[in-house]
Amino acid sequence: MVDPKVVALITGLLSIGVAGYLFSWVMKQTNENEAMARFSKAIQEGAAAYLKRLFQALALVALVIAVVIIVAVNWQTAVAYLVGSFFSALAGYAGMYISTRANARVAYAAREGLKKAFPVGFYAGGVMGLLVVGIALMGMTVIYWIFKDPNIVLGFSFGASSLALLAKAGGGIYTKTADIGADLVGKVEFDLAEDDPRNPAVIADNVGDNVGDVAGMGADIFDSYVAAVVAVMILGWELYRDHPHGEAFVLFPLLLCAVGIIASLIGMLFVRTGESNDPGKALNTGTIVTTVVIGLVTVFVIAMTGIDAENIWTRNWQGWGILLPTVAGLVAGIVIGFTSDAVTDIDQKAVQNTAASAMTGPALLILEGFSYGLLSIVPSIVGICAAMIASYYTAQAFGVNGVYGVAVSAVGMLAITGMIVSSDAYGPIVDNAKGCAEAGNESEETIRVCDRLDAAGNTAKAITKGFAIGAAALTVLALFAAYTETVDLQTLDLRNTGVIVGLFLGAAMPPLFSALLILSVSRNAFVMVGEIRRQFREIPGLIEGTTPPDSNLCVDIATRGALKELLLPGLLAIGSPLLVGLLFGKNALGGFLAGSIVTGIIFALFMANAGGLWDNAKKFIEDGAHGGKGTDAHHAAVVGDTVGDPFKDTAGPSINTLITVMSLAASIFGPLIARLALFPL
């Protein structure tokens, strides 16, 4: 039989290879509009400058943490940690590189219509999607091959996650600082359109889309993907030490990822659109094909591993106990993604009620969006619980450990990552394309094509957000189980005061973290507003369009602000589990993780959905409801949208990564903590 590690490695390399092919195809597309090229160039430079400064700062942080790991754990984990950080950064950088180059090319292709432009955007997104999964799978396989211990792969995951946290949070602060600043002065005070080149913050705003949505989201999904796989590897390692096919339980998640990559490649072939089709449908078709292929192929892969081979043709084959949780995760991911899209859908009651309340001013609009955001938590929570129950019991029913089953369902959910990230990265690329088309004075028709591409991107983005949170929930639950195994907790009793204290402290972390990020955004946006107002006041000819603004100053405010504000939340994420563990011991730390997971999921869902809802309520009014643009209702809706911006694009998406990082830190430093705790409760 073929070694699963060989299969995983080859598939990973294949994925990277296809990404390279798509990259060269996209770069071959032309753009001959000079104004557009200049605009795109400014974005490229701003984004590259920000990422360069970010990664320089993070390299230093990574080295410090690596030294801590060498002292507290071992050098192998430290090496894996550095490799994980580097690969995560690479995935983010590559995504940003292609997206800032594809934007003008999509806009130029839009001259010839939807059919020509759509593939440019989608294949550019595909570069990102395939790189993320390819690099991750290759990295994990190689590390495991060399060190032969999943606990070392944990270091790889920790590196990927801590980098992702800072990239995501920094990008989120950057993008919303620029966006809010540009909107508050440009749109509200001077009545300029989105992306008006007279607005000094417009370049910063577009840079933000790329460093926040592309680089940040890439690093984020990279990290969930790796963490889910590592959790299963560790549980397989700990629970099936003495099993005749023990290693199959460790390697199964790598194989499942390989299946996911092949399925994503097949799914991508089905993403095609004609001139009049809805490109959103094309993206959904790709997702569904990928899902079905994974479901079908996984059964053969499990058979290949040799687990319970003698009973393979019986009703009691143990393989079902792995296959069914995989399918449960897959289905749950799709369901959660699509329902969280439905909550924020523009045709739904929640959005329309929220928009209607705008007629009484911003206050009731904020209250409605806030409340519907809270209500929207419930279906996703029920979905996550259903996936847990289903995967636990289907695993148990066929003689597989239930906790292992829950962890497998997380990997099952994430197996379609290649396809999901491709559709997601497509979003900001075509969003930027629209900006390019406007900056390049393209025809109405071209801009209309870009608009249609963009609408499909927004749907894909909403689905990905729900999906990312659902996946993170199952992943951290798997990591939580892995933690209890690595520190050898026989029970984690909620009747124990230490566990309850930990639960409370952990539960306070996601709100605290969110507050710090949102305050960063509002503090920086306040500075940005001052600068934009200054430029309009002091630069003669700016508002008339005869003198260009000084965009670099705005780019600089966003860059410096984001980097400066990262320190405290970053420290909190990595330091707090260590502190709680070293003070109160492994029981309290277990409670701490559970608390942070629970409120983390709730706040992540609430913030993503409330933000999406206000955004769509604004669009609903802009489409003509309640008087349309320029009315008091519209102004109220703009307030709601601005409040929602850092919810959905800064704090919300960072919380996933926060709880992943905290869980990984707990597992890595757990054995040390169990030994050294000062006042174990």
Next chain:
Amino acid sequence: MVDPKVVALITGLLSIGVAGYLFSWVMKQTNENEAMARFSKAIQEGAAAYLKRLFQALALVALVIAVVIIVAVNWQTAVAYLVGSFFSALAGYAGMYISTRANARVAYAAREGLKKAFPVGFYAGGVMGLLVVGIALMGMTVIYWIFKDPNIVLGFSFGASSLALLAKAGGGIYTKTADIGADLVGKVEFDLAEDDPRNPAVIADNVGDNVGDVAGMGADIFDSYVAAVVAVMILGWELYRDHPHGEAFVLFPLLLCAVGIIASLIGMLFVRTGESNDPGKALNTGTIVTTVVIGLVTVFVIAMTGIDAENIWTRNWQGWGILLPTVAGLVAGIVIGFTSDAVTDIDQKAVQNTAASAMTGPALLILEGFSYGLLSIVPSIVGICAAMIASYYTAQAFGVNGVYGVAVSAVGMLAITGMIVSSDAYGPIVDNAKGCAEAGNESEETIRVCDRLDAAGNTAKAITKGFAIGAAALTVLALFAAYTETVDLQTLDLRNTGVIVGLFLGAAMPPLFSALLILSVSRNAFVMVGEIRRQFREIPGLIEGTTPPDSNLCVDIATRGALKELLLPGLLAIGSPLLVGLLFGKNALGGFLAGSIVTGIIFALFMANAGGLWDNAKKFIEDGAHGGKGTDAHHAAVVGDTVGDPFKDTAGPSINTLITVMSLAASIFGPLIARLALFPL
């Protein structure tokens, strides 16, 4: 030795007697301003009409639940349940009765200055405070005396809490419907002052203060007070069955309440103010005196119980294991109360930063208040954890069960309830007095005196809110422990999938409940806004002040709206633990309670503090900062205040009661659930 039950009963009756004396004293004060008397009369009638309809509806609900309890548990618990409901309603009604009669009397006394007016307001508040504790203590003592089983007293507590939940939530919906409606149209659109008699919703707004803040808060604290005592009684009963002084552990909380009442009476004697003093300081002095007296007297009371009498003069006396947790609770309550006041204090950075961001419009103001509200969770959570750790370990150190110690600390914290409720009820009374003075065209000087009385009331209110949440946290933790005892859970393992599923579902309840309440407010306020606009449009002479508005229509909208919207949240609170328990069994229900407690405390703190912060940011601007009244910054701050209104006065304060009701329902129906669960996880 005297029977502790006799001591408790006599003290309870004493408290009721003093309340009666204060009541007749307040009623002897005169008011000879007819306009003021008319205004006060309208409030009395509106409030009485609302409470009558509310209690009629609730009587029906209570009878249905009583039948369920007879079937599922036993008739004794059902009787206790009905008595608890009735007493809770009585405390709320009596508080409303006195407060709506004291308002005009305070305003009239304010003609003669602060020194004359302050006692009228404070003693009127004292009627409420002393009635709450007196009735509660008497009721619990009698029920225990008759049935000799704390599990029956659990029914009394469940009755008090479920009534409190609906009174609090209904009052909260009522008061904010009227307040927001009155402000959005009156203040924002027609530039009328607060309490301008031309505003059709102004009577409804004042009624709301009484049914929300007085009747609701009275029932709320009544319920925490009873629940904390019952939890200790049950733990004493279960844990000290075989102890030679077993009953002393059951009766101790009743004695502690008696001490608290005596201490409150002494503390109230110290609440005095001269003409130029700050009445807020007088209230704080009373609180501090009460606390000190309790600390000093409790040691003698414990000695009296005879626990470990042979070692009473040694360093290892077991009594310390009861005294120290009591003191830990007392101190924690005071600290949490005062720090949560500090967060929302007008002189603090959080309020001033929030106010400054108003200069860019409402969006950043909302974001800042939201974030500081989230940050404010942390000190209180740390305080609650510190109280838990301290009470657990001081109890254990002297041979008392640690969980019993944690429960005792909740009663310790609540022992000062008599004093706290007195100061708190003072707030809405003097707030209404200011309205009366304006309606009665009193002099500038009189209104200024009322303003000073009101400012002190706001501080007292902020302290009480923090205190109430801290007390509720410890109380529900004690109830949670009582639940695990009543269903005989040996362990509640977070590694169990059922516990995790329960934890997630429970954690979703407080956000869901909050969302339903806030949506109710915004839905009703929307209707109210329509009605007020209609009256200004259709009643000739209204805006000129020559024709009075039709206030009854507004009172009616608020009344019907509040009653209609109560059904769903009420059902959720009482039904959800039953549903989860009957579906997934006692492990999942344990996780469910833990989850609801954690997010419940977090959301309660967040909502109370964020709301207070926006309120004070508005006041800060109205005092002249950033341009003062009428500027754009002020309009932005009004938006923030309106968003915060249902946070701090509707959803926030109801969450305490929600988690208490859920915990009590779990304990009462727990044994049944343990037997009947369909798919125990």
